[in-house]
Amino acid sequence: MWALSNKVAVAGIGYSALTRRSETPLVQLAKNAIDTALADAGLTRRDLDGLATSPGMPRYGGAKGTVEGVDVVTPWFLGEQLGVQNRIAYTGSTNGMVTQAFIDAAMAVASGVCTHAVVYRALHVPPGSYVNFDSTFASGQDQYFAPFGFSVPPAWAATVLRRYFEMFGYSRGDMARYIVDNRANTQLNPNGYWRGKPIARDDYLDARMIADPMSILDCDIPVDGCAAILLTSAERARDLKQKPALLSGMAAGTHSPPSSVPMTLEDIWTGCEQVAERIWASSGMGPTDIDNAHLYDGFSPFVFLWLEGLGICKRGEGLAFLRDGHGALGGKLPINTGGGALGEGRLHGMTQIIEAASQVSDRCGERQVPGARRAIATISNGLTKSTGFVFSRGEP
Amino acid sequence: MSEAQKGAVPMRPRPLPDEASEGYWQAANEGCLAIQRCQDCRRWNHAPSLNCPACGSGDLDFEKVSGEATLFSWTVVHHSPGPGFAGKLPLLVGIVELAEQPHLLQVANLTGCSEGDLHLGMPLHVEFERIAEDCALPQFRATGGQG
Numbered sequence: 181m182w183a184l185s186n187k188v189a190v191a192g193i194g195y196s197a198l199t200r201r202s203e204t205p206l207v208q209l210a211k212n213a214i215d216t217a218l219a220d221a222g223l224t225r226r227d228l229d230g231l232a233t234s235p236g237m238p239r240y241g242g243a244k245g246t247v248e249g250v251d252v253v254t255p256w257f258l259g260e261q262l263g264v265q266n267r268i269a270y271t272g273s274t275n276g277m278v279t280q281a282f283i284d285a286a287m288a289v290a291s292g293v294c295t296h297a298v299v300y301r302a303l304h305v306p307p308g309s310y311v312n313f314d315s316t317f318a319s320g321q322d323q324y325f326a327p328f329g330f331s332v333p334p335a336w337a338a339t340v341l342r343r344y345f346e347m348f349g350y351s352r353g354d355m356a357r358y359i360v361d362n363r364a365n366t367q368l369n370p371n372g373y374w375r376g377k378p379i380a381r382d383d384y385l386d387a388r389m390i391a392d393p394m395s396i397l398d399c400d401i402p403v404d405g406c407a408a409i410l411l412t413s414a415e416r417a418r419d420l421k422q423k424p425a426l427l428s429g430m431a432a433g434t435h436s437p438p439s440s441v442p443m444t445l446e447d448i449w450t451g452c453e454q455v456a457e458r459i460w461a462s463s464g465m466g467p468t469d470i471d472n473a474h475l476y477d478g479f480s481p482f483v484f485l486w487l488e489g490l491g492i493c494k495r496g497e498g499l500a501f502l503r504d505g506h507g508a509l510g511g512k513l514p515i516n517t518g519g520g521a522l523g524e525g526r527l528h529g530m531t532q533i534i535e536a537a538s539q540v541s542d543r544c545g546e547r548q549v550p551g552a553r554r555a556i557a558t559i560s561n562g563l564t565k566s567t568g569f570v571f572s573r574g575e576p
Numbered sequence: 577m578s579e580a581q582k583g584a585v586p587m588r589p590r591p592l593p594d595e596a597s598e599g600y601w602q603a604a605n606e607g608c609l610a611i612q613r614c615q616d617c618r619r620w621n622h623a624p625s626l627n628c629p630a631c632g633s634g635d636l637d638f639e640k641v642s643g644e645a646t647l648f649s650w651t652v653v654h655h656s657p658g659p660g661f662a663g664k665l666p667l668l669v670g671i672v673e674l675a676e677q678p679h680l681l682q683v684a685n686l687t688g689c690s691e692g693d694l695h696l697g698m699p700l701h702v703e704f705e706r707i708a709e710d711c712a713l714p715q716f717r718a719t720g721g722q723g
Contacts, residue, residue, distance in 0.1 A: 312657075
């Protein structure tokens with residue numbers, strides 16, 4: 181078990197508005213989210229001494245936005261903009277996903293480098309489409325994908341979903357219940373982009389195909405916005421305004437598929453299993469210790485593949501678990517109780533961490549899992565750069 | 577932009593060969609599917625790299641392969657990947673497994689079949705699609721047998 185298990189806590193949460201295309205510059209959205217997270221904990225900017233994120237714009241093809249404050253918000257720039265740059269003792273910035281910055285920030289807090297660290301993810305929807313390969317040449321790994329029209333990330337997930345369907349005899353109809361229930365969860369989440377827009381089974385079955393069998397409703401919705409999480413020591417958290425969510429364990433994955441393909445079903449299984457082994461070792465827990473799960477859903481198939489990788493279901497049975505409603509609120513294991521990224525908006529896994537921490541501190545309102553004690557959050561597709569976290573209730 | 581490209585229909589993106597991949601694309605341009613192979617541990621390696629991911633050896637060379645493959649998975653792309661694919665949608669994209677080694681995978685467009693024909697293990701054979709004077713892409717054609 182991790183020696184620092186339950187020594188670091190989530191003590192505050194903050195969101196900016198999440199909209200499709202905001203008139204407000206990204207840096208202001210980031211400031212709004214951070215001020216909200218600090219106020220949530222009963223703190224002010226003067227208390228902030230750590231900032232961490234992964235600032236890149238995840239665009240595929242075309243010019244990647246790099247304008248500070250508009251396309252991206254680095255922790256150095258943000259410290260200045262908040263007027264507290266000389267108080268910041270720790271800045272973290274990873275090239276992977278923001279949830280790796282969460283690991284770094286948790287370690288910075290645990291080791292005493294800083295006292296109050298905010299992990300944030302600010303994302304800006306670029307003009308046009310995230311996906312538009314308009315360059316003449318494809319270099320690096322793109323040279324094996326883009327000339328074939330395979331530069332659309334949902335198409336990568338589609339090859340995983342297709343192979344799973346074919347191997348186990350499923351079809352999109354088996355996915356419909358989860359997507360519909362997940363949208364219903366979103367209706368109970370005040371931050372949810374799709375709040376106010378429930379869907380029915382036929383909406384899913386008739387949804388526009390992006391890359392068959394992945395439809396638009398199998399993909400998270402890109403938003404302009406920011407989510408922020410305040411981390412501090414468990415000891416300090418007990419003096420703050422909210423009930424703490426204790427970080428019981430964390431893990432990162434390092435398994436990669438062959439470099440000629442973006443992902444495969446088999447490699448995702450292996451990767452999820454690797455993260456699972458590490459997260460269970462870190463937290464000293466196992467699948468039966470968890471009472472709610474927040475599984476990355478940037479693309480819908482990852483939800484049931486995490487169920488399988490974590491050992492909650494056998495390979496090939498994760499989708500049946502969702503199809504039969506076991507992941508719904510009130511089901512055996514409520515999953516993505518706030519609607520995940522499919523419902524809330526694309527925040528690169530912040531959604532899963534925030535919801536897990538919120539459940540074990542009784543902060544989920546109408547969607548609260550009664551008495552939730554332990555929650556897991558897993559982020560990304562199980563392959564390298566994926567992460568997992570277990571949060572536990574801080575007080576009875 | 578060259579004179580010839582002005583006003584032309586946008587091209588699909590072309591591979592930009594690098595130090596590791598140059599031999600692969602050069603062979604493809606000459607109508608040959610050649611895959612990198614470790615000369616020490618004899619494992620096939622794709623995409624090409626400067627060192628063997630299995631044993632770490634730097635002694636890698638391109639060797640011609642049979643061109644036989646089976647269908648590992650696929651998707652039908654409806655959302656345009658970019659301006660070079662106008663008029664080409666929906667696009668059949670396969671992940672094909674080369675006969676030489678399990679999990680030796682590559683991405684290709686599928687020809688000689690329609691969406692309804694596709695199934696795991698479907699037999700395929702390489703062919704080459706010329707997209708520029710000095711660039712051909714390895715693509716895979718259904719060979720008509722049962723997988």
